[in-house]
Amino acid sequence: MTTHPTLGEIDRYAAGEPGLDEATVWSIEVHLEGCADCRARLAGGTTAASRTLITEVAAALDREIAAGPTPRARAFFRTPVRQRWFVAVLLPWVVMAAAVLGTAALLTHSLPHLPSIVLLLAPLAPLPGVAAAWSRRTDPAWELIAGTPSAGLTMLLRRTAVVLVLVIPVLAAFGAVGANRANPALMLLPCLAFTAATLLLGSFVGVARAAIGLMVAWAAAVVAPSLATAELPVLLTPAAAGPWALGTVALAALTLLRAGTFRRLTSF
Amino acid sequence: MRTVSTAETAATIHPWAIHAQALRVRAGRHLAVDGLDLSLGTGVHGLLGPNGAGKTTLIRALATVAKPAGGKLTLLGTPVDGRADLRPARRALGYLPQHFGFYPRFTVREFVAYMAWLKEMPKADVPAATQRAIDRVGLAAKADARLKTLSGGMLRRAGIAQAIVNDPQLLLLDEPTVGLDPEQRLDLRELLRDLGTDACVLVSTHLVEDVVAACTDVVLVNEGRLLWQGAPEALGAQGDAGHPGDSPAERGYSALLRRHRAEATR
Numbered sequence: 001m002t003t004h005p006t007l008g009e010i011d012r013y014a015a016g017e018p019g020l021d022e023a024t025v026w027s028i029e030v031h032l033e034g035c036a037d038c039r040a041r042l043a044g045g046t047t048a049a050s051r052t053l054i055t056e057v058a059a060a061l062d063r064e065i066a067a068g069p070t071p072r073a074r075a076f077f078r079t080p081v082r083q084r085w086f087v088a089v090l091l092p093w094v095v096m097a098a099a100v101l102g103t104a105a106l107l108t109h110s111l112p113h114l115p116s117i118v119l120l121l122a123p124l125a126p127l128p129g130v131a132a133a134w135s136r137r138t139d140p141a142w143e144l145i146a147g148t149p150s151a152g153l154t155m156l157l158r159r160t161a162v163v164l165v166l167v168i169p170v171l172a173a174f175g176a177v178g179a180n181r182a183n184p185a186l187m188l189l190p191c192l193a194f195t196a197a198t199l200l201l202g203s204f205v206g207v208a209r210a211a212i213g214l215m216v217a218w219a220a221a222v223v224a225p226s227l228a229t230a231e232l233p234v235l236l237t238p239a240a241a242g243p244w245a246l247g248t249v250a251l252a253a254l255t256l257l258r259a260g261t262f263r264r265l266t267s268f
Numbered sequence: 269m270r271t272v273s274t275a276e277t278a279a280t281i282h283p284w285a286i287h288a289q290a291l292r293v294r295a296g297r298h299l300a301v302d303g304l305d306l307s308l309g310t311g312v313h314g315l316l317g318p319n320g321a322g323k324t325t326l327i328r329a330l331a332t333v334a335k336p337a338g339g340k341l342t343l344l345g346t347p348v349d350g351r352a353d354l355r356p357a358r359r360a361l362g363y364l365p366q367h368f369g370f371y372p373r374f375t376v377r378e379f380v381a382y383m384a385w386l387k388e389m390p391k392a393d394v395p396a397a398t399q400r401a402i403d404r405v406g407l408a409a410k411a412d413a414r415l416k417t418l419s420g421g422m423l424r425r426a427g428i429a430q431a432i433v434n435d436p437q438l439l440l441l442d443e444p445t446v447g448l449d450p451e452q453r454l455d456l457r458e459l460l461r462d463l464g465t466d467a468c469v470l471v472s473t474h475l476v477e478d479v480v481a482a483c484t485d486v487v488l489v490n491e492g493r494l495l496w497q498g499a500p501e502a503l504g505a506q507g508d509a510g511h512p513g514d515s516p517a518e519r520g521y522s523a524l525l526r527r528h529r530a531e532a533t534r
Contacts, residue, residue: 088373139369140369140370140371140372141369141370141371142369143328143333143365143367143369144363144365144368144369144383144386144430145386146333147331147332147333147358147361147363148358148383148386148387148388149354149355149358149359149386149387149388150385150386150387150388151358151386260351263332263354264332264333264334264335265328265333265334265335
C-alpha cells in the first residue's frame, strides 16, 4: 500500500489544482481506491461545486438505471446451457431404453414361463445413452471439444453419470413391478459393470463401438440362450452378485488406468 | 502508445511455439503427414499446399486432436506426443477446425462462453472474454442470435470467436476465410495481424493473396512434407513470368510445386 497523502495534497486534489503533477494524482488515486480513511478525508475536503456535481451525476445515474432494462431474474429453468443441451440430446436415448424395458416388462408379465426379460436386458439399459454421450454423431462439436483441456475421462464420467441418473430410476421402476420382481442388486450391479466395461473397451476402440459390441455379445451369449432354454442364466442368480461387484470395481480401476486415452480423438 | 501484453513481457523458455521433428500423423490408414520438420515462432504463418497435402491433418495434430504416429512434437515448450499431459498446452491453444461443428440451438454468446468454460478459463473472466471475442470478429449485433439462424460467413466468424476467446498463444485456423465476403476477409486479415503480434498464428488456406497480405511467413507443404518456408516476398521471387498465376506470389507458388514434382519424377 502507498503511504497516506498529506491533508494538503488531498485538498489540492479535491480542488482539482493544476499545480499537482500527473504522477502525484495517479498515486493519490491508487491510494484512495484502497484506503477508506483517506476517502473520508477527501469527502470532507471537497468544495461545494464538486459536491453539487456529484449529486447531479448520482441523480442522472439513478434516472438512467430506472429507464434501462431490469436485470433478468434467475428463473428455475435458466440452468447452465451445457446441461440443457446435454439432457436434450440424451432424452431420446433414455426414452428408447424406457420403451424397451417397458416392452420387456409386458412380455415378462404375459409369458410367465420365461425368465424375467427385464432382468436379462438390465445390463444393456444405459449403454445406448453412454454411446450417445461420447460420439461424433450426437456431439456436433466433437472436434472442438477433443482439443480442449477439459476433454478426458472426467468429462466422460460426468456425462456417463447423467445417463445413469436418468436410466437407473426407470430400471428400478420396471424391476419393482410385476409378479416375479427382480433382485435390485442383480439389476444394478451388471448395469454398472457393463457401463465400466464400455468405458474400458471404449478407450481402445471408441465408446460407441464398444457399446454396440457389448450389447451384441450379451444378447448372443446370454439373452438368446436363456430365452431358448427358458432358464435364468447362472450369471443372474443371486449367488453371482459378489462376482459382479468385484468385476465392476476391477473394470472401473482399469478404466482409470487408461484415462490418458480419452484425451485424444480415438475414443470418440 | 502500444499496449504491451503479458505474453510479451513473460520470459519464454521455449524457442519455438511449434516445433515438429520428423512428425508423422495418420489420417485413417493413410500417412498424411510423413516426416515433417517445422519450427514456428510468434507471427502469422500461412500454411499453403495443394489438396491432400496434409494441411488439415497437420493442423489436427498441432491442435492435439490427432495423435502423432511418430516423430517429436513440442507446443509452447510442452511435448504433446505420446503419453504427455496435454492440458497445459491445450489451455493456451485456439483451434478452428475445417468442419466447424456447433450446437444449432446455442446463441453465439452461449457457445463462445461454453468453449471458454471447456478451455478452463477462470469463471469470473468468462463473460468479459466472451464479449471481447465476439466484438473482435464483428458479431456483436448477432451475439444473442441462435447459431442455426446465422449465415455461413457469420458461423465462420463465430468459430473464430470461440478460437480466440482464451487469448491463445497458439492459434490454429483451418480455412477461416471460407464463406467470408471480401470486406469480412479484409477485417479478418486485420485481426490476424493484430493477433500475430504476440501469438503464433497458423492459418491454412487456399488463397495465396490472403497469405501475402496478412502473413509474416509462408509454409508450403506437399505430400506431408515441408516444401518451402520463407517470407511472402521471397515466395514471389521463386517464380517468373513463365509460371501460371496472376500475381508474383501465385507464380512463385506454382513454380515451387512444379519444381518439386519435376524432382520427384526424376
